[in-house]
Amino acid sequence: MTDTDDLACIELVELVTDYLEDALEPDVRARFEQHLPSCPGCEEHLEQVRRTIQVLGALPQDERLSPQTRARLLDAFREWRAHPQPEA
Amino acid sequence: MGDDSRPAPTVDEERAAVDTAPTDAADADPDARLLVRLRAGDEAAFSELVDRWSAPMLRVALIHTGTRAVAEEAVQDTWLAVLQGLDRFEGRSTLRTWVFRILLYTCRGKAERERRVPPISDVQRSAGEMTGRRAFAEDRFLPSDHPHWPGHWSQPPRSWMRTPDDALLGSELRQHLSQAVAALPERQRQVLVLRDVEGWTSEEVCRLLGVLPGNQRVLLHRARSTVRAALEPYLTVERP
Ligand SMILES: [Zn+2]
Numbered sequence: 001m002t003d004t005d006d007l008a009c010i011e012l013v014e015l016v017t018d019y020l021e022d023a024l025e026p027d028v029r030a031r032f033e034q035h036l037p038s039c040p041g042c043e044e045h046l047e048q049v050r051r052t053i054q055v056l057g058a059l060p061q062d063e064r065l066s067p068q069t070r071a072r073l074l075d076a077f078r079e080w081r082a083h084p085q086p087e088a
Numbered sequence: 089m090g091d092d093s094r095p096a097p098t099v100d101e102e103r104a105a106v107d108t109a110p111t112d113a114a115d116a117d118p119d120a121r122l123l124v125r126l127r128a129g130d131e132a133a134f135s136e137l138v139d140r141w142s143a144p145m146l147r148v149a150l151i152h153t154g155t156r157a158v159a160e161e162a163v164q165d166t167w168l169a170v171l172q173g174l175d176r177f178e179g180r181s182t183l184r185t186w187v188f189r190i191l192l193y194t195c196r197g198k199a200e201r202e203r204r205v206p207p208i209s210d211v212q213r214s215a216g217e218m219t220g221r222r223a224f225a226e227d228r229f230l231p232s233d234h235p236h237w238p239g240h241w242s243q244p245p246r247s248w249m250r251t252p253d254d255a256l257l258g259s260e261l262r263q264h265l266s267q268a269v270a271a272l273p274e275r276q277r278q279v280l281v282l283r284d285v286e287g288w289t290s291e292e293v294c295r296l297l298g299v300l301p302g303n304q305r306v307l308l309h310r311a312r313s314t315v316r317a318a319l320e321p322y323l324t325v326e327r328p
Contacts (some may be wrong), residue, residue, distance in 0.1 A: 008229070008238060008239025008240055009229060009239060009240045009241045009244075010224075010226070010229040010239040010240075011239060013222075013223040013224060013313075014222065014223060014309070016223070016309070016312075017305055017308055017309035017312060018305055018309070021290065021305055021308075023301075023302075023305060039240075039241075040244065041240075041241040041244025041245060042241075044244065044245045044246075044247055044248075045223075045244075045245050047248075048245060048248055048316055048319075048320075048323075049312055049313075049316055051248060051319075051323070052312055052315055052316040052319060053284050053312065055261075055265060055319065056265070056269075056280070056284035056285050056315065057284060057285065057287065059262065059265065059266070059285050060262070062143075063142075063143045063144075063146035063147050063150075064142070064143060064146070065138070065142045065146070065160065065163065065164075066160065069160055069163070069164050070135075070138060070139075070142075072164065073134075073138055073164065073167050073168075074131065074134070074135060074138075076167070076168055076171060077131055077134045077135075077171060078131065080171040080172075080174075081129035081131070
């Protein structure tokens with residue numbers, strides 16, 4: 001830990017997204033990965049960010065257009081098809 | 089150490105990125121066939137698109153409009169605008185990017201009319217949201233002049249409960265998650281919802297929102313950091 005190249009935790013936590021996006025410079029990535037095994041706090045943080053992404057991805061996806069709106073859109077499509085060159 | 093801010097990209101840089109963003113030709117568009125059928129007046133193609141995209145469009149619209157009714161109106165207006173513009177669509181972006189871009193403009197217009205907020209450009213909006221909160225308050229770390237462990241944890245994060253996915257999304261947690269997302273600044277919210285909720289790629293999001301990849305990552309990072317912090321009280325294991 002006396003290595004001057006070691007990342008401090010306060011720096012590492014701001015690099016987590018770039019790490020997960022594989023956008024770190026190779027040398028920074030190496031320092032990032034070198035830091036993790038010796039630091040339970042940063043490992044936990046990285047895990048929590050991963051969990052956060054996972055939970056966001058599991059938000060319910062049940063939005064749906066009302067049948068009225070859907071029907072109106074299909075009407076509009078038929079109208080559009082019947083008049084393919086609408087006046088500007 | 090202590091250099092906590094990335095260089096903020098200038099407005100010009102971001103605008104340049106929008107102008108020179110790689111254009112995805114129509115042949116790279118997974119929906120190219122649907123577009124051809126659509127233009128040929130194939131109603132099944134239109135209803136397939138409406139059914140496939142209206143749910144994500146509604147969720148994105150809800151980010152901006154706040155109410156379900158206005159969001160639905162925005163989605164409807166968007167599809168009508170798509171029909172109007174279909175003949176003029178040149179395929180310089182994918183069909184999906186084009187449709188969602190119309191949606192964003194539609195929502196922005198509605199939101200501005202309702203809240204009477206002065207319109208500011210996307211670029212200004214992004215720039216304003218690039219700075220700001222760090223992932224943790226500084227007092228979670230030892231000071232930079234600490235003799236042995238400068239910048240290392242003074243209060244490391246406590247572990248989170250390991251719960252199966254369905255329990256993870258209990259209604260209380262889900263509500264707090266939704267509130268945390270809703271409270272994000274607009275640009276961060278757009279990026280977070282598209283990336284982490286809708287599962288879009290970073291390339292698609294950059295193209296839709298007209299942001300540089302680096303800026304997109306900063307916005308995503310700020311947003312995820314805030315949401316993680318909001319989940320913390322609900323998922324942290326209680327100390328005995
Ligand atoms: Zn650490």
